[in-house]
Amino acid sequence: MVPAMVPALDYQQAPMLAAAVERGELPPLEQRLPPQPMIVKPVHEIGRYGGTWHRMMKGSSDFHAYSRLVYEQMVRWQVSETGGLEVGPGLVREWEFTDNDRTLRLHLRRGLRWSDGAPFSADDVLFWWHHIANDANLSGSLPSYWKPDDTPMEVVRTDSFTVDLRFSKPYPLAVMYLAFKGNQWPLVFERSGFFAPRHFLEPYLPKSGKADVATYAMFEQQANDFNPERPVMSAWRVKEWEPGNHLLAERNPYYWKVDSAGNQLPYLDQIRMEIFLNTEMINFRAVTGMLQMQQRHFTRENLPLLRSFTDKRDYSILTYEAAGIRAIMPNLQFPGDPALEQLLMTREFRIALSLAIDRDLINRLCYDGTGRITAMTLHPSAPDYVELTDAPNYAVYDPERARALLDSIGLDQRDADGYRIGLDGKTVSLIMELATVVGPDMDAVEIVRSQWEAVGIKTALKPEERTLYFQRVAQNGEHMIGVQGAEATFPLLSSARWFSTSLWCEWGHHWARWHLSGGERGIEPPAEVKRLQQLQAILSITVDADERKRLWQEVMRNHAENLWVIPLVAQATSIGVLSNDFGNVPERGVASWVAMTPGYLNPETFYSKSARALTTFDVRR
Amino acid sequence: MSEINDARSTAGQWQLAWIKFRQNRVALVSGVILALMYLMTVFSGFLAPYGPDHRFARRAYVPPQGLHLFASDGLHLPFAYGLSQRVDDTGRTLFDHDPNIRHTLQLFARGDTHSFLGFETDLHVFGIEPTAEDGLFLLGTDRQGRDLLSRILYGARISLTIGLIGVTISVILGAVLGVTSGYFGGWVDELVQRTVEMLRAFPQIPLWMALSAAIPPDVDQITSYFMITLILSLLGWTSLARIVRGKVLSLRSEEFVMAAQLMGASHKRVIFRHLIPGVLGEIIVVATIAVPTMILAESALSFLNLGIRPPMTSWGVLLQEGRNLTTLYFHQWLLLPALFIVITVLSFNFLGDAFRDAADPYTE
Amino acid sequence: MTATPRDTVLEIEDLKVEFGTLEGVVQVLRGVDLTVRRGEAVGLVGESGSGKSVTAMSVLRLLREPPARLSGSIKFHGTAAGTPVDLATVDPGSEKMQQIRGNDIAMIFQEPMSSLSPVFTIGHQVAEVIWLHQDKSRQQAHAEAEEILQRVGIPEPARAAKQYPHNLSGGQLQRVMIAMALACEPTLVIADEPTTALDVTIQAQIMDLLQELRETMDLAVLLITHDLAVVAGFCERVNVMYMGRVVEEGSVLDIFQRPSHPYTQGLLHSIPRPGQQHKERFAAIRGTVPDPRQVPQGCAFGPRCDQFEANLCDRAGPVEAVQLGAGHHARCYRTDKVTHGG
């Protein structure tokens, strides 16, 4: 949806900046805006300047709470006509594939300036490519998505506003990855990016040869997202960073976007992030009406509480679609016990386990009935969304059939306590490991445990610390059964749990190791899994939309028939709080990690109707 | 004054202690309460109307339901009303008494099977005839629709035992090491005090995290729970040691200690016959204070997923529910386990005080 | 020691003290009559449990009033103001009682080692009495304290004043207690078993010190002890107590040479005499002191008395005192039967 070219408007700027211009601290607006600033049509109405956006953050490892608001990529996700997500222009005005989809040409907007006034050009992309992406001291090795089947791309500067990305073979996903990973480096701990301020960072590059650790540490220090001196291209820039207490960002006077009436964006003067370790504090802040718009850290069981203060504190509940499917994933190559591995590999065993789960009860007890009971299928907002037809559905509650199935595969004998005995004569004893400790997800797993025991399968829970879970699953694949969420909007870009092609895949860790090492290490997967691994490669190079939909049909049917993963209840909605004083925030949207919600909804157009004063803030009684 | 003591000397020291002990009515009441509590632990299976994991699908967050005698048509045997559900505008399910459904209370009702001293039985002291929907929720239910009273009774097994064993170990360690450190002084005192400092500077959080990683997932609950108790008590004795040492340092120069030494009493005799009774007051106070601390420490461990794992539960774990605003705002009854802890600790405290007064030669 | 008529200082009449316990009321003093004249040394002897210490503590109302309950009269004629006051009726917590304690009447306790605060210096604790009752400056009080310490025979009083109780011996500490008692030149000093906790040689020195101070300061001393030898050496008159009542009173000669009450006689026979053949068994009084809760009717000594005569000694009501000579009487109807031992 590229907005039509609007005749040159006379542009206005925020009063705060107009004052600065009079004081001579800032050049006039015309010199700060590019010749054709990007025009963004606010979703509801033209806003007004002023106001501070109060948000909550758990610490610098919760950087997404801030980074998603300053989501300024080469190209960006936006809402398509059908309400789904598509890639639109960002710093790149337009792009095209040439040389039969093997080269992606990017046309940067002309005349853009960094937040310190320096010009932005292709050199900033090249600087990142040569001095960061390809320097092992800063980025380790090139990320896998920029070297499809192991041949790194080439980045060529055709002129100061055009950059070509050349790949060894067609790579339509490049645009999606650009929208996903095309941000300013390093995005705190994501350690990914596509451009960096050359004029600011070049002096900190290690002098030729003397690449000692200290200089790289200094380089990181300067390039760090929370460094107030660091120039940015986003709507706000960091003004104060007090670790452990708060982060203050203020409007970027050189921001290159205007609304459809010519007002330089953003509307809000400041963003203040308060840092709290105790997520309960967010409920307190919400019920005292001190949060304008926040979707992070709210858990389902607090919904009734939040709803009982909506009118008294003048806010509403914001529910966006959630795209994750919570699933139980047995380690099909479980190294611990060959007999158990064989049992987990038996399809009927997994089907029986799935049939033994009463998902309605879980949905009602744990998710207030707002969950979605589904097999491993794409979320409607996914770009490649397609309906899964004529496939077996094991996500139904049928304990009798489950008991019959378990008896049929030789588990009919029971031990003294009534638990089923495996083919090796030992009682079948499953252990579910999970990293979340409290809240609805923990309750759900507790219910599954008791329901598996009801059909005679002895089951124990092992909640464990995140690092331990990460180590046991992604590094050694020694877990028995893992419980995690599977991304269902952009599985190609970020999820590891669809194709068993990443070490992160709980059900196919060792198969993925075989796939990634070209067969030298890991365990050779069965044919159906090899097909899945192949499908991911094909999908990453298929451009035609119908062909992609057919391929996705096959992927989803593969999962439905083989039930590699036992889906529990997909979280249908993520909840948040929206103050009635806050304008231009769409009621519907997708809470997606890849689209950096609310980043893709143009937070620069959010505005405070009462434009509350900058610092003083009256706490509503 | 000396006449009173003289007259009594004929009645024997411990007999006298019992006479004084009996006089303290509050101590007797506390003793009875504690005995009941520990009986409750042994017979929790029978007393609890339901198993700790019995979920009532449509009964999440039911407030405590009383027993009723009077109904619209007069007097009845004690009964519990059936509940009808409705959802208010904030999406919260509320429960009202359904006047025409009444479940009369049954004594020795049949219910969930539980193991008692090795054999299985489904006999419960009280309950109502099992129906799918309704249940007997004297103290209400939790987030998953489980009866809170039953979970408190099962939780007592962990909390009351862990409280007792852990405290006993740390008190014995603290008292003996504290007294010897204060009495001998010199390098003994130096060694004990430095260990105390070392242990108190011990960062416990990474230790627990490392332990939770080190324990293999399928270790059975009982051993891991005993191991936790041991560690808690090994780290817990230091404050008592410091207090006792301070007191002994001043007692050491008291004449009854010197007198005993002059009479050639062995160090061991001085310590156990004179010094430990001298610091009995401090020991008892710290011991009664250590009980709640130990019970709650166990819950902190469960939070770091090292302690009790479902389906076992404890008072501390139940109190974890109190961690959020929703519980405070809507479901206050979920904090009831704290009341049980307070009652237990008060009983321990008054019992301890009475014991201290009775055994103390000085007080009338 | 001529018994010149001197005005009485302390007059205790029908003093009763009972202790309320949950098992019921225990009668410890069942009507004590006792007088002390100015400058006189009066002894109060008896076995443990006879109530002598409770008598001592009652004078200055130092018993903890619940559970203790006190009745009868304790007239004291030695206050600075000269008007007699019945201590039994004075509120123990009152200003009046506080002015008498330590100033007009002072006490010396049994265990000197634990009767002084371990955290204050000797000098401070002695000077405090002076400073409390006489409007003297702190320095004057301390100077006077050192003088008194000198007077009670403490070597190097200046150094001792700066020391703490645990630095001194038992004997020295008892001297400090005496110093503290005499600091304000009281009219009456009550010494409750002052030498019991000390070894024999120190005992003699302490008693000599008390004797000398009594004479030089014209001090009335009520000495409570179970040690008849100490009484013989120090007291002019003696009261013998049994089961909360004075059973015999007389001059020290009356008591030691003409013990008239069977209990007194029994007491005297139970002390070894110099030159006595060691083979002879000491005559012990048969039986033991009865439980204060079940006191026999009439004469409390009845069950243990050889001269017990049914329906005479066990008649209800207290045994009347029988005059035996000037100032010598005993509460026993069968004093004539008592053979006067050597």
Added chain:
Amino acid sequence: MLTYIVRRLLRLIPTLVVISIMTFIIIQLPPGDFFDSLQAQLAESESRADQQAFDALRRQYHLDEPLWKQYLFWIGGCVQGDFGYSFEWRRPVADLIGERLGLTFVMSLGSLVFMWVVAIPIGIYSARNRLSWSDYSLTFVAFIGLCIPNFVIALIAMYASVFWFGGSAGGLFSQEYKYAAWSLPKVWDLLGHLWVPVVVIGAAGTATMMRLMRTSMLDVLDRAYITTARAKGLAERWVIYKYAVRVAINPMISIMGMQIPQLVSGSIIVAIVLGLPTTGPLFYRALETQDMYLAGTFLMLLAILLLLGNLLADILLALVDPRIRLE
């Protein structure tokens, strides 16, 4: 006395070294290191930061070197005042702790004063009115403070402050002063908020001290020198406060040495729940994520506080009680 203090101070150094080694090892015990735990946390939101990307950061913080080398690097720095960098906050550890130390001490000392001002008089009162109804009720209140976990009490305090008094939720400043520069009204605002954490943190300690004081008083009230004091004609008030309390308070003074470090570490959970800008939350997070140098420096600070506290307690005890000889 002076030689004793000097000797004890000298002996502090080896103890500190041992403690530093112990803490450094224990922080390492949980599986993986800071970047592993970070990667696990990020992985929960499906981000797949590559392993190698973190290896570069590991090198910058010397995490790829053997443990003993890391330790030497850290201790070497500490001696010269450079306490290293925090991995999470990317700021020198000295600044992070320095900024928050002031408020932490104000709060801890506030709790200490609260404990003493409340516990001692109540301890004395319940000792003098032993087994009376007031004694029982005071004990009951004391034990409520002890038996309910402090995070629940903190939540209840915040709940009351917000819903009953209409104040701000937690924190030490109301919204308008939170980020303003220090000024007198800001100090008043701080005092207005400080009482909540001070009471919550002090609750458990108050109960303990109250009971200990009561026992100690009971013990002393029956001693002979109390009767002597009364026999000297002292008013009852003096007998209690000059003779009884003066001795009974000695054990309390010996605990005081331990209480300051106990308050500082004890206040961590409460500081997290109430969202206080003190060292607690930063410390807990550093331990949880093995933010090595930040956690290590905190622990050393606590250890020093502890050792000095113990020394202070011993000295005070000797000063207060002449019977105690410090050899």
